[in-house]
Structure formats: C-alpha cells, structure tokens
Amino acid sequence: MSTPVIFIHGLWLHASSWQPWADLFTEHGYQTLAPGWPGDAETVEESRANPDAIAGHGIDDVVEHFARIIKGLDTKPILVGHSFGGMIAQKLLGLDLGAAAVAIDAAQIKGVLPLPLSTLRSGFPVLSNPANSSKAVSLTPQQFRYAFGNAVSEEESQELFDKWSIPAPGKPLFEAAAANFNPHSPAKVDTANESRGPLLLIAGGKDHTVPEVVVRSTLKQYRHSHAVTDIIDFPDKAHSLTIDSGWREVAETSLTWLKEQNL
Template sequence: MAKSQSKNIVFITGAFVHHSCWDDWKAFFESRGYSTIAPPWPHKNVAPETLRNSLPNTAIAGNRLEALTAYYDNIVRKLPEKPILIGHSIGGLIVQLLLQRGLGAAGVAIHSVPPQGIVTFQFSFLKAGWGPLGFFTSVKKSFLMSFRQWQYAFTNGMDDNAQKEAYYKYAIPESKLIVRDTITKAARVNFENPHAPLLLTSGSDDHTIPASLNYTNYLRYKNNDSIIEYKEFKGRNHFVLGQSTWKEDAEFILQWISRQ
C-alpha cells in the first residue's frame, strides 16, 4: 500500500472528557509539521466547568453514536485531503467506522471502544461501565461521573492530586444513549473489508477498556491486503492522553504514521 503522505490530523475525542484533552498532542504533532484539529462533540464547545454545571443537559443527553459518526464524517469530507485519524475510546471506535467508509489516510485507535460484537466480562470493564450505561435512570438526563467513579474508570494508579486535577480540568457530562449505542449496529464494522493502515493501542492498567478487549478487536480484522497493527503500553490507564507518559505514546504513534 502506498504511503499516505497526509500532513493533516483529526483528533477524535472520547466520551466523558473535554476535547481540550488533545491540546498537548496537537502541539506535539504541529511541531512535527502536521496540521491538526480536535473538534468538540456537538453541544460541548464550552469550558468543562460550564458543562458540569449544565446538568441535566438534555442536549448532550440526546447525542447518539450514528449522528456523532456522521458529524465527524462531514468534518473529514470537507478537508482538502484524507487526514490521519487519531481517536481515543469512543473516538477510537469512530476512527474504525470512518476507515470503513474510506475517509482516512491512516487511523490510530487509542484504547478504543470495540465495534459491535466484541465484549468482555472482565470485572473492571463491567464496574467502570455500569454508571455510564445508566440503567434504571432517565436517558433524558446526561451523566456525570463522580470523582470516585472517575478515579476507577480513568485515573487509577495516579496520585490523588493528579487525579483531582485531571477531573476538574477534563471531566464533562455524557449521553447514556451514546454509551449504549456502542453495542448496536451503529458500531458495526465489517472486518473483512479493505481499509487504510490502522494501529490499535491499549494500556495494561486500563479499567474501562481492558487491553484484552483491544487485542481481540485487533484479531478480528481479516483483510490480508490491509495493514493492521497492535501495541500494548505498560502502566497506561484510560486517562492515557494525559498521563505523564503521553509523549512516549505520541512519539510511537508519530513513528508508526511515518512508516505508512
């Protein structure tokens, strides 16, 4: 497969976090000659504190995966060339969905929510996901993780001050429906389809998306003419974008992109 040569990157944010989580990543890749954007999700283009104070934000509560994928589809199609797509968590799932549509020159899915049909019964996954799924609660109200939930689902293993700083800097309300949509046909990938080069990364300490889930995702891809690679990083939790090791991860991704 020919090298992509693309110098444009679209960062796709995951659930529960503000799009400013990409700020350091944008600066890193821009210093290496890339043009980058990290579009906010619909109804989220204000400060994290404002969003936290907006509960029970019904506009955010109405976000759905199919519409969110279409939103990024529209952004990507308006660019002058196919970009490199880099997404985290649900953003990683959207990367995979957009590559299915032939919209990226290459894709990187960081600790990705897996496509439909890939599940695990690992305890940490079930515990981290129970609150966001919001069973027995109104889907008309957005969900905001408590700090204690954030500690388990995102920042486990970090010291208390770093966990608190991350929570107040990035944590925002989320749609319960969009979390549920990840197990529906809105998240379907045909693993036999040809696709642009795709890198899946995982973290050994991620409670929300265990590394084993990302590895299963990787193994599902079956097109022999398409590039698919997998990398597990030791010590990474679900807050991987903001951990002290983020630059090491970004450098690995940069080198992978340069080879495509």
C-alpha cells in the same frame, strides 16, 4: 500541503484535552483539529453548565458529525481517537474517510465478546439506569479515578478530573452494550475493508474501562482484511494515557508509527 489530523475524544473528556497532542503533532508538520462531539461547548466549564446539550447523541450522530468535518477538508485526514473516539475513528476509517487511524483504548466494536468486570464497573454510572440512555451523565472524582486514573496518583487523577472531565451522553454506552444482539448496531465497523488506510490499536495494560483483552479481541475482528492493522501495548498505563503525565510516550509512539506508514 501538511496532512490533517483530527483528534476525537471519548466519553467524559473535553476536546481541549487533546491540546498537548495537537501542539506536538503541529511541531511535526501536521495540520491539527480537535472538534468536540455534537452538543459539546467550547470550554470544559460551559460543557458542565449545559449537560442537556450533550445528552441524547448516539454513535451514528457522532460519526455523521465528524464525517461532515472531514468532507470539508481538501484531503483525507489521519484520525486519532481515544475510547469511544477510537471506535468512531475505526468506523470512519472503514468508510474510507481517513488516510489512517490510531485507536487508543478504543471502546468495543460489534463482534468483540469479552466483557470484563472492570468494564462493567466503569460503565455502571450510566448503565445502572436505563433512563440514562437519553441523558448526559457526569462522573464523580472517585468514579473517574477507577475508570481513568487508576495508574496514576490520586492527586494526579483529581487534577485530570478537575481540568478535563465533562458530562457524557449515555446513549453510546447502551448502544455498545447491546451491539452483539443488534444486527444493525451503530457499533458495527467494516473490519473487512481491504482498501482502507492503516490502523494502529493501542492498549493500556492497567486500563479498567477498555482492558487489553478487549483491544486484542478488536484486533481479531480485522483478520479478514489484508490492510495494515497493528497493535502496541503500554503495560503500565490505564485509560488516562492520553491526558496524564505519560501522554507524550503514547503520542510519540503514534508519530513514529505514522512515519513508518509514510504518513
């Protein structure tokens, strides 16, 4: 039986943005799934046309959504998440719902203290208005270029925006921003779990949304667990690293790491 892999997207990207990864992982013998978040429509166009369905979903909603999908499988899946999807993957792994996880430019979990100015600027379209907590917010092409496409050409950033960008719920950003002030924050991950599967953290050195310092601080949160926790840096990549013209290098690095873990 082939090992299942669940791809988990983050804010502002549609689940279909994982298709090149899913195709590559399928070629390597994995069974792949790339479900959307609660409220996401089947296509980018439909998601853009119905942002109200996307609005209001928080971190716990997304975790429960993916937990239900996992419980319908015959075996624990490998979890591959990007941005907030990387946080969700870590939460699911901490709950022993995954065989392993690859968290790519993952949103900061509770306990991560660095808050770079570029992160604040990337989140400003949502965090600038408290009312956005219950709404879905879209990025402009210019905001997308700063948050995602700053390491690729302006033309490629625009192409990525046109192809994959959808509205995103504001609630997860507010939950993450308040995590270190909330003892019961949904952004809390069981980083001390000794029995969980291996975890790979991937950082992009030019990422504005989740700078490398955030990923390295995340790594420190796992210091009380002896379970495998690795980190790999891509110095020249930004937040678009899963969808831009350099995606294959990141995907193949992830595949190599999984094989090293006998997965």
